[in-house]
Amino acid sequence: MNVFRAARQHLYRMLFGTAASFVFVVVFERFFGHSSIPFAICTVVLFAMATGMWKYNCPRCGSNLFMRGGIPLPWPNAKCSNCGLELDRTEPPATTP
Numbered sequence: 689m690n691v692f693r694a695a696r697q698h699l700y701r702m703l704f705g706t707a708a709s710f711v712f713v714v715v716f717e718r719f720f721g722h723s724s725i726p727f728a729i730c731t732v733v734l735f736a737m738a739t740g741m742w743k744y745n746c747p748r749c750g751s752n753l754f755m756r757g758g759i760p761l762p763w764p765n766a767k768c769s770n771c772g773l774e775l776d777r778t779e780p781p782a783t784t785p
């Protein structure tokens with residue numbers, strides 16, 4: 689699996705986590721009436737999940753797939769914003785740093 693597909697899976701995991709958290713908070717509020725506790729738990733869990741984005745870097749230059757010139761965006765780059773490497777085409781050649 690290339691780095692772009694892995695990063696896209698991370699995006700889908702985050703979307704699923706966000707949706708699941710929303711449902712969990714709403715259901716908890718409906719049945720127990722205290723949504724602040726599950727909301728806090730979901731915030732911490734989603735934040736911990738989001739830190740996984742730092743694993744997805746360009747194999748050529750090391751630029752993060754979720755960063756565009758210092759601005760983090762929730763969806764990954766198909767083309768490296770730093771060196772222009774096509775990240776979704778083929779398995780990139782292994783380079784030693």
Ligand SMILES: [Zn+2]
Nearest residue numbers: 746749768771
């Ligand atoms: Zn690059």
